[in-house]
Amino acid sequence: MRDPDVAPNAVADERARRFETGLSRAGLGLVPKLGRRAGDALLARLLRLLADRHPRAFAALREMADARVLIEPVDAPVALLMRVGPQLSLHAVPRGAGGVGDAGAADAVVRGPYARLLDLLEGRIDGDALFFRRELAISGDTALILALRNTLDGEEEMDLVADAASIAGPLARVLPVLRRNAGPVLDRIEAARRLLPPPLRRGIERVEARIAGTLPDTLPDKRA
Amino acid sequence: MDNFELICPAGTPAALRAAVDAGADAVYLGFRDETNARNFPGLNFTRQDVADSVDYAHARRVEVYVAINTYPQAGNLGPWQKAVDDAARLKVDAVIMADPGLLAYAAKRHPDLRLHLSVQASAANVEAIRLYRDAFGVRRVVLPRVLTVPEIAKLNAEIDIETEVFVFGGLCPMAEGRCSLSSYATGLSPNKQGVCSPASHVRYEQRGGALASTLGGFTINVFGEGEQAGYPTLCKGRFVAGDGPAYLFEEPTSLNAMDLLPELKAAGVRALKIEGRQRGKAYIAAVVRAYREALETFAAGRPVPHIDLQAMVEGGTQTTGAYTRAWR
Numbered sequence: 094m095r096d097p098d099v100a101p102n103a104v105a106d107e108r109a110r111r112f113e114t115g116l117s118r119a120g121l122g123l124v125p126k127l128g129r130r131a132g133d134a135l136l137a138r139l140l141r142l143l144a145d146r147h148p149r150a151f152a153a154l155r156e157m158a159d160a161r162v163l164i165e166p167v168d169a170p171v172a173l174l175m176r177v178g179p180q181l182s183l184h185a186v187p188r189g190a191g192g193v194g195d196a197g198a199a200d201a202v203v204r205g206p207y208a209r210l211l212d213l214l215e216g217r218i219d220g221d222a223l224f225f226r227r228e229l230a231i232s233g234d235t236a237l238i239l240a241l242r243n244t245l246d247g248e249e250e251m252d253l254v255a256d257a258a259s260i261a262g263p264l265a266r267v268l269p270v271l272r273r274n275a276g277p278v279l280d281r282i283e284a285a286r287r288l289l290p291p292p293l294r295r296g297i298e299r300v301e302a303r304i305a306g307t308l309p310d311t312l313p314d315k316r317a
Numbered sequence: 318m319d320n321f322e323l324i325c326p327a328g329t330p331a332a333l334r335a336a337v338d339a340g341a342d343a344v345y346l347g348f349r350d351e352t353n354a355r356n357f358p359g360l361n362f363t364r365q366d367v368a369d370s371v372d373y374a375h376a377r378r379v380e381v382y383v384a385i386n387t388y389p390q391a392g393n394l395g396p397w398q399k400a401v402d403d404a405a406r407l408k409v410d411a412v413i414m415a416d417p418g419l420l421a422y423a424a425k426r427h428p429d430l431r432l433h434l435s436v437q438a439s440a441a442n443v444e445a446i447r448l449y450r451d452a453f454g455v456r457r458v459v460l461p462r463v464l465t466v467p468e469i470a471k472l473n474a475e476i477d478i479e480t481e482v483f484v485f486g487g488l489c490p491m492a493e494g495r496c497s498l499s500s501y502a503t504g505l506s507p508n509k510q511g512v513c514s515p516a517s518h519v520r521y522e523q524r525g526g527a528l529a530s531t532l533g534g535f536t537i538n539v540f541g542e543g544e545q546a547g548y549p550t551l552c553k554g555r556f557v558a559g560d561g562p563a564y565l566f567e568e569p570t571s572l573n574a575m576d577l578l579p580e581l582k583a584a585g586v587r588a589l590k591i592e593g594r595q596r597g598k599a600y601i602a603a604v605v606r607a608y609r610e611a612l613e614t615f616a617a618g619r620p621v622p623h624i625d626l627q628a629m630v631e632g633g634t635q636t637t638g639a640y641t642r643a644w645r
């Protein structure tokens with residue numbers, strides 16, 4: 094249900110955000126399809142870019158003791174394994190690959206809906222509140238997760254979607270336009286979809302689902 | 318009528334900017350070590366961070382306080398004294414301290430530095446507060462969260478320094494600075510190492526559909542499916558005693574005294590403090606904004622609106638704490 098008091102702008106923003114979230118999740122889903130080396134190279138580039146834009150946070154991440162945190166979106170096919178410490182790195186791993194305690198796997202795991210994890214990484218949302226509401230689950234080394242959270246939260250406005258888009262070539266040019274026009278563009282896409290004959294419409298939905306990694310955009314909101 | 322001062326927490330420079338932008342009158346913070354009572358991984362300020370933050374805040378006419386409120390270790394005063402010297406050098410507006418030795422050091426070395434008495438000193442009676450004023454020139458006392466509003470009013474009538482009280486956030490229900498629960502379970506305490514129930518000793522375990530929180534190997538709580546989770550702070554544990562599990566010390570609720578602004582004003586309170594240096598900037602922005610709005614409304618003589626902060630609090634429930642109830 095949408096709150097009638099929410100300004101139309103906020104509604105448009107929220108739709109745009111959902112769209113971006115879906116898009117970036119789809120992007121993440123594609124990383125392993127590039128093959129391990131190309132995928133890792135792409136993520137390394139993303140990390141370098143982020144380090145340039147957020148030097149304070151990345152210096153702090155490198156100062157941490159060597160450890161691995163698995164960031165696992167429950168509604169995406171891929172999880173991210175982040176190694177903090179002097180050998181800072183980021184890898185995409187198939188979801189469910191390694192839990193805490195497995196050989197060579199993560200020291201700690203953060204698990205939750207992709208959209209929430211993205212909000213959290215960008216510092217848009219309060220992680221403690223999410224955890225209290227059980228929308229996020231954590232296991233393993235709690236101090237490590239806290240250190241990571243505090244370090245990222247101490248950073249001014251991260252814009253991971255834009256940063257990720259900027260290493261993905263053409264998307265970089267499209268994203269600002271998309272953001273400015275998100276409302277109308279989404280309306281047009283919706284309208285066009287309604288005009289399509291049903292078999293084609295279902296075909297498109299299947300393709301979208303495949304790209305986005307199968308599941309719905311977010312898990313049902315527990316507070317509703 | 319002078320409005321209350323709104324004193325807001327920050328664990329990182331980004332959180333400080335969020336608090337300033339949301340309407341804080343002063344922001345309190347700590348250095349990145351055991352000299353302050355929120356010595357959490359990844360949190361707090363380097364000296365350079367403090368310098369930058371002071372610039373940012375002062376340019377917007379907001380003050381910065383530095384908490385140096387743990388008790389120095391015997392034979393190792395260095396880090397604490399250096400923290401005081403650096404705070405003075407960085408031109409912060411006040412330091413918040415608890416240890417008498419450190420207060421004496423600050424009063425002697427930096428006579429112009431404004432001293433506030435930390436809640437960690439647990440000064441809750443007239444004689445204690447007068448002693449800190451007379452001996453060290455303390456200008457403000459942060460009252461422990463064990464007093465009722467009538468007790469605060471009585472106290473304020475008898476002392477001539479400012480009082481600051483907590484109005485929002487996690488509750489430390491004991492006489493602060495004197496709780497040893499965390500030391501017992503983990504060997505680390507808020508009073509010496511600056512951490513209560515430290516994350517290094519915390520584990521969460523899935524037990525069937527339930528989520529168990531443990532501290533130093535002790536199970537502190539088990540949350541059923543769909544039940545709000547909480548951090549395993551020892552005093553907020555659900556322990557089995559007698560008939561079954563119960564919150565023996567304190568429920569995991571959060572303080573929210575927004576409804577008590579008129580009473581706190583009548584009781585002579587000068588400043589209102591929000592807890593939560595360990596929380597993210599989204600929390601800080603939301604809570605500070607809500608309190609700023611409430612204070613403006615109150616100052617204008619209109620009834621204080623009810624602003625919903627439920628989503629922000631641990632335990633998902635709010636209480637007015639000791640302010641309106643007799644201590645058990």
Ligand code: SF4
Binds near residue numbers: 488490497551552553
């Ligand atoms: S265990 Fe509770 S009462 Fe004791 S110091 Fe920690 S928060 Fe305060």
